[in-house]
Amino acid sequence: MTSTPGDVAVHVRDLHKRYGDKHAVDGLDLTVGRGEVFAVLGPNGAGKTTTVEILEGYRHRDSGEVLVLGEDPQHAGLDWRTRVGVVLQSANDQAELTVRELVHHFARYYSEPRDPEELIAAVGLADKARTRTRQLSGGQRRRLDVALGIVGRPELLFLDEPTTGFDPEARRAFWQLILGLRDEGTTILLTTHYLDEAENLADRCAVVRDGRVVALGRPADLGGRDLEHAVVRWEGPDGPREERTAAPTALVAELGARHGGEVPGLQVLRPTLEDVYLSLIGEKETVR
Numbered sequence: 001m002t003s004t005p006g007d008v009a010v011h012v013r014d015l016h017k018r019y020g021d022k023h024a025v026d027g028l029d030l031t032v033g034r035g036e037v038f039a040v041l042g043p044n045g046a047g048k049t050t051t052v053e054i055l056e057g058y059r060h061r062d063s064g065e066v067l068v069l070g071e072d073p074q075h076a077g078l079d080w081r082t083r084v085g086v087v088l089q090s091a092n093d094q095a096e097l098t099v100r101e102l103v104h105h106f107a108r109y110y111s112e113p114r115d116p117e118e119l120i121a122a123v124g125l126a127d128k129a130r131t132r133t134r135q136l137s138g139g140q141r142r143r144l145d146v147a148l149g150i151v152g153r154p155e156l157l158f159l160d161e162p163t164t165g166f167d168p169e170a171r172r173a174f175w176q177l178i179l180g181l182r183d184e185g186t187t188i189l190l191t192t193h194y195l196d197e198a199e200n201l202a203d204r205c206a207v208v209r210d211g212r213v214v215a216l217g218r219p220a221d222l223g224g225r226d227l228e229h230a231v232v233r234w235e236g237p238d239g240p241r242e243e244r245t246a247a248p249t250a251l252v253a254e255l256g257a258r259h260g261g262e263v264p265g266l267q268v269l270r271p272t273l274e275d276v277y278l279s280l281i282g283e284k285e286t287v288r
């Protein structure tokens, strides 16, 4: 087994997991640095949840190296578990307890928990503290799940599709919560289907397809999109014009000089994260 340097939170090499004939994870490599927010993107069935469950110690792998906070989750003990926070896709237990009762209850499992009342306020549930958890909306329940995941001050937090079903306002509030945790030094690994979520939260992301990583990078340069040529469009005297260029600023300046000021209908287009993502998962040609 390889040892990892202290600045690595998650180390995965050549991970394999089969369900019968199905290769759910098929040679996946991943490294997440301490303090990073790392997003795993990919279509349904790509192997994201299986991978995360292996990292959390809830599922056994067939083969490959896995170290999470320096230990193999398959054999790690209670001490390791208290250093890792887990927010599952849909927790629906303890429905009869109130928010306050549940957070206080979970806090007792840890030696140095966060203050439950402060935590309830931090996840935006202060006015729901006396509400039974079964009466919470989906977004409120999710924020409670996060409160339970971080009450023990984990070094590493796993979030599996954290904002599925949220309204836009709740998503923004949730992102602020996650960025606050990142600022405190928590490493965060999340899976998501939302590209704007990756773009707003993640320092780096990996696109998983058919059980392996097909692209890795910062959201701004994933799939080399920062190196793509830009497309400049404008209205010429004889109709719409379009030019592909590596130097759009120079072209726009030249057009400006040519038109003596404003260029009619000027647009500078680059591939979006969505363009690149859809191309990587085989759904669409990238705008090239």
Ligand SMILES: Nc1ncnc2c1ncn2[C@@H]1O[C@H](COP(=O)(O)OP(=O)(O)OP(=O)(O)O)[C@@H](O)[C@H]1O
Binding pocket: 019, 022, 023, 024, 042, 043, 044, 045, 046, 047, 048, 049, 050, 051
């Ligand atoms: N317990 C299981 N038994 C059999 N097959 C499974 C099991 N869990 C997952 N699979 C299969 O393994 C593949 C990967 O599933 P996984 O849930 O890891 O994907 P995912 O990327 O998390 O998908 P989603 O985005 O839909 O949550 C899928 O083809 C799925 O049908």
